[in-house]
Amino acid sequence: MSKLGIFGGTFNPIHLGHLRAAEEVREKFNLDKIIFVPSANPPIKDKELADAKHRYKMVRLATFKNRSFAISDIEYKKKNKSYSVNTLKELHRVYPDTTFYFILGIDAFIDMPNWWHPDKLVKLTDFIVISRPSFKFADLASSPYLDADRNALKRLDSGKIESHKTRLRSGRDIIMLRLTPLEISATLIRKRVRQGKSIKYLLPEEVESYIISNKLYKEQ
Numbered sequence: 779m780s781k782l783g784i785f786g787g788t789f790n791p792i793h794l795g796h797l798r799a800a801e802e803v804r805e806k807f808n809l810d811k812i813i814f815v816p817s818a819n820p821p822i823k824d825k826e827l828a829d830a831k832h833r834y835k836m837v838r839l840a841t842f843k844n845r846s847f848a849i850s851d852i853e854y855k856k857k858n859k860s861y862s863v864n865t866l867k868e869l870h871r872v873y874p875d876t877t878f879y880f881i882l883g884i885d886a887f888i889d890m891p892n893w894w895h896p897d898k899l900v901k902l903t904d905f906i907v908i909s910r911p912s913f914k915f916a917d918l919a920s921s922p923y924l925d926a927d928r929n930a931l932k933r934l935d936s937g938k939i940e941s942h943k944t945r946l947r948s949g950r951d952i953i954m955l956r957l958t959p960l961e962i963s964a965t966l967i968r969k970r971v972r973q974g975k976s977i978k979y980l981l982p983e984e985v986e987s988y989i990i991s992n993k994l995y996k997e998q
Contacts, residue, residue, distance in 0.1 A: 779875050779876065779877055780810045780811075780873070780875070780876050780877070781807070781808070781809045781810050781876070781877045781879065782809060782810060782811050782812075782813055782869075782873060782876055782877070782878055782879070783800070783803055783804060783807075783809045783811070783812040783813065783878075783879045783881050783906065784813055784815060784865075784866070784869065784878055784879065784880050784881060784903070785799075785800050785803075785812055785813065785814050785815065785881045786814075786815040786816075786817060786853075786862060786865065786880075786881075787815075787816070787817065788816070788817055788820055788824065788827060788833060788964075789814070789816050789833050789836065789837050789964070790824065790826065790827055790828055790833055790964050790968070791828070791833065791836050791964055791967060791968075791981060791985055791989060791994070791995075792814075792833075792836050792837050792840045792841075792964075792981065792982075792985060793962050793963075793964060793967055793980055793981040793985075794960065794962055794979075794980060794981055794982070795960045795962040795963070796840075797840060797841075797844075797847075797982070798957070798958060798960055799881075799908055799957050800812040800814070800847065800881070801844075801846075802955070802957050802958065803879075803881055803906055803908065803955065804846055806941065806955060807879065807906065807953070809846075809879065810846075811846055811847065811848050812846060812847050812848070812881075813848045813849070813850050813869075814837050814841055814847065814848070814849045814850070815849075815850045815852060815853055815865060816830070816833050816834045816837050816849070816853065816854055817830075817853050817854075817860040818830035818834075818853050818854045818855075818856060818857075818860055819853075819856070819857070819858065819859050819860055820859070820860055821859050821860070821861065821893075821894065826968050826995065828994050828995065830854055831854075832988075832992060832994060834849070834851065834854045835988065836985045836988055836989075837849050839982065839984040839985055839988060840981070840982045840984065840985050850869075852865055852868055852869065852872070853865055861893070861894040861895070862880070862893060862894070862899055863893075863894055863895045863896075863898050863899045863902065864894075866878065866880070866899065866902040866903050867902065870902070877904065878902075878903045878904065879903070879904050879905065879906045879953075880899075880903045880904070880905050880906070881905075881906045881908060882905060882906070882907055882908070883907070883908055883909075883910040883913070884907055884908070884909065884910045884913040884914070884915060884917060884918060885910055885913050887905065887907045887918065887921060888913075888917055888918065888920060888921060890921070890923070891921075891922060896923075897948075900923050900946055900947075900948040900950060901948045901949070901950065902950075903950065904950050904951040904952065904953070905946070905950065905951070905952045905953070906952075906953045906954075906955060907952060907953070907954045907955070908954075908955050908957050909934075909955070909956045909957050909959070911959065911961060911963075914931075914935045915931040915932075915934040915935050915942075915954055916928065916931045916932055916935055918931060918954070919931060922947075923946050923947055923948065924944070924946055924947065924952060925944075925947065926944075927942070927944060930942045930944075931954070934954055934956055937956065939956075940955065940956050941953060941954060941955045941956065942954045962980050962981075966980070967980055967981060967995075968995040971989065971994070971995040971996065972995060972996065972997070977989070
């Protein structure tokens with residue numbers, strides 16, 4: 779049975795923080811592939827959200843050199859809103875006999891009660907929750923889907939342990955992982971573009987060139 783990591787998001791734009799996170803998750807848990815799923819029409823839209831075609835092309839440019847990375851158009855090709863629960867159902871159909879690991883940042887997992895049918899989502903897949911700047915693993919204790927070991931969460935935050943695996947109340951696995959900290963964000967990149975500042979070395983060269991040639995993020 780193959781093991782696939784599912785890394786969804788707006789990727790507005792994709793940057794080295796995303797790519798390094800995906801690579802560390804793949805290596806740590808010996809996953810066969812990481813599948814990037816750019817959302818075309820997220821339920822909550824950022825006013826700075828680039829057109830779906832641009833974000834999809836940037837993810838493709840950023841991932842094509844890595845044989846362990848793949849990109850899915852499962853959300854991009856749909857005109858209606860992108861909901862993770864529907865995406866996971868479709869992926870189960872496309873990839874039978876596969877164990878899925880849904881990769882989320884701490885902030886996204888905490889926010890999951892506000893998602894579309896979250897109670898169904900936590901039954902469809904295992905989760906890998908990754909560290910994020912300005913968020914602590916201890917914050918996960920507030921999640922209604924997790925009976926958290928507060929001591930383990932504190933040890934993660936302090937760096938005494940790198941990962942911790944436990945069960946969700948749904949019976950699925952959840953693994954929490956500390957990543958190499960990279961203080962890069964899509965918000966920072968968009969801000970630097972608007973200010974006319976360099977974004978070199980924050981994202982792949984191909985993506986930087988695409989942003990410049992298509993004049994993305996020039997205006998808020």
